[in-house]
Amino acid sequence: MDELKGKVALITGASRGIGAATALEMAKLGVKTMLVARSTEALAMIAKEIREIGGECETFACDVKHYHEFNNAFEACLDRFGDFDILVNNAGLIDPIARIEDSDPAQWCNVIDVNYKGVYHGIRAVTPYMKNKKSGVIVNVSSGAANSALEGWSHYCSSKAAALSLTQCADKEFRADGIRVVGLSPGTVATDMQLSIKKSGINPVSQLDPNAHIPASWAARAICWLCTENGDDYRGMDFSLKTEENKKKVGLII
Numbered sequence: 001m002d003e004l005k006g007k008v009a010l011i012t013g014a015s016r017g018i019g020a021a022t023a024l025e026m027a028k029l030g031v032k033t034m035l036v037a038r039s040t041e042a043l044a045m046i047a048k049e050i051r052e053i054g055g056e057c058e059t060f061a062c063d064v065k066h067y068h069e070f071n072n073a074f075e076a077c078l079d080r081f082g083d084f085d086i087l088v089n090n091a092g093l094i095d096p097i098a099r100i101e102d103s104d105p106a107q108w109c110n111v112i113d114v115n116y117k118g119v120y121h122g123i124r125a126v127t128p129y130m131k132n133k134k135s136g137v138i139v140n141v142s143s144g145a146a147n148s149a150l151e152g153w154s155h156y157c158s159s160k161a162a163a164l165s166l167t168q169c170a171d172k173e174f175r176a177d178g179i180r181v182v183g184l185s186p187g188t189v190a191t192d193m194q195l196s197i198k199k200s201g202i203n204p205v206s207q208l209d210p211n212a213h214i215p216a217s218w219a220a221r222a223i224c225w226l227c228t229e230n231g232d233d234y235r236g237m238d239f240s241l242k243t244e245e246n247k248k249k250v251g252l253i254i
Contacts, residue, residue, distance in 0.1 A: 003228050005030035008081040010074060012064050012122065013091030015042035017191035018141060021220035022088055027055025029224060034077035035059045036070075037091070064091045064118030065110070067125070074125045084129055086227050089122045089163075090141040091115075094193050097152045097200040108155045115159035116166075123170050127179065134178040137227045140167050141219075142183040142238045152202035164238055171236030182231050183238035186219040188212060214241065218252050225250045 009026055013019035015037035023033050027050040035043050035057055043059040050057045058080050060073040078084055093111045096104065119140050130136030145153060146160035163183070170181040188194065188205065190213040197206050222241050226234065230249070240246055247253045 001029050001224055001228055004224060006032075007085040007227075008032045008034075008077065008083050009086035009088060009227075010034040010036060010077050010084070010122075010126070011088040011090060012036045012062075012070075012118065013141075014059075015039045015046060017193065018186065018189060018216050018219045018223075019088070019090040020046045021216035022090065022223050023050060023057065024053075024055075025217065025220040025224050027053060027057065031086070032081050033057040034073065034080065036062045036064070036073045038063050064089075064121055065113035067121045070118070070121040071125045074129075078129070084126065084133075085136055087122050087126045087136075087138045088141070088223055089119045089138065090223075091118050092141065092193075094153070094156045095196050097156075097196060097202055099152055099202070100154050103155070111155040112159050112162075115156065116162040119163045119166055123166065123181075127170070127174055130179045131174065131177045136179045137231065138170065138179065138181045139223050139226050139231075140164075140181070140183045141223070142167070142185045144185050144187065144240070144242065146183075146185065146238060150203045150205065152200060167238070168236050175235060180231055180235055182226050182234045182236070184219065184222055184226060185238040185240040185242070186222065187214060187240070187242040189214055189216055189219050191216055218247075218250075221252060222250045 009031050014023050014035035040061045047057050047059050060076050062069045062073040093114050143160045145157040146164040167183045
């Protein structure tokens with residue numbers, strides 16, 4: 001992945017899980033990163049790890065459900081690094097898990113704001129710059145839930161389905177401008193989200209053995225792989241890490 005060296009990336013939800021793992025993986029590959037999340041303390045810890053291995057990064061407190069905050073984060077990234085190449089739309093929520101009749105409308109809509117509108121806000125903020133530059137990569141972290149219905153996950157499934165549609169629409173609008181828009185469906189990943197899912201006891205996913213979940217570092221490797229020319233074949237769609245074939249393509253297994 002030598003072609004990523006020297007690139008500039010903005011990663012949302014970078015304080016933990018897939019976002020934090022992606023930030024560390026990109027740092028190892030020589031990518032300069034703007035780490036975005038709501039928790040400044042958690043971001044500072046990830047930034048410290050990156051700097052300890054010689055990586056270059058900055059942090060920015062931002063709630064992706066507010067466009068002006070996302071745009072401010074992007075502007076800060078440009079000010080700090082002088083260029084921009086990669087957006088990783090990773091921020092996402094699943095709590096509170098509940099059947100529709102038991103759900104709280106405000107909390108349900110909050111998940112939609114982050115998982116769906118947050119992706120739109122990212123695409124809207126960065127594409128004018130990418131279009132002018134005639135290059136750029138946007139990776140939207142998706143889920144198998146985008147293509148399936150699960151009890152208790154109405155907010156999560158519908159928001160991920162909507163985000164997948166955004167991936168498809170953005171590809172149609174920006175492919176001719178040299179912008180690659182692709183999704184990653186990593187499967188179940190060993191993150192804090194799985195703790196909430198397990199605790200809920202709702203639907204078969206909550207019953208999975210913890211050993212069934214892949215490490216966040218695998219999802220991070222896949223994101224970086226999609227940021228290279230390898231991602232060209234998956235424009236406008238979700239690349240799934242559930243298959244052995246795709247794990248081999250990324251180099252996660254032999």
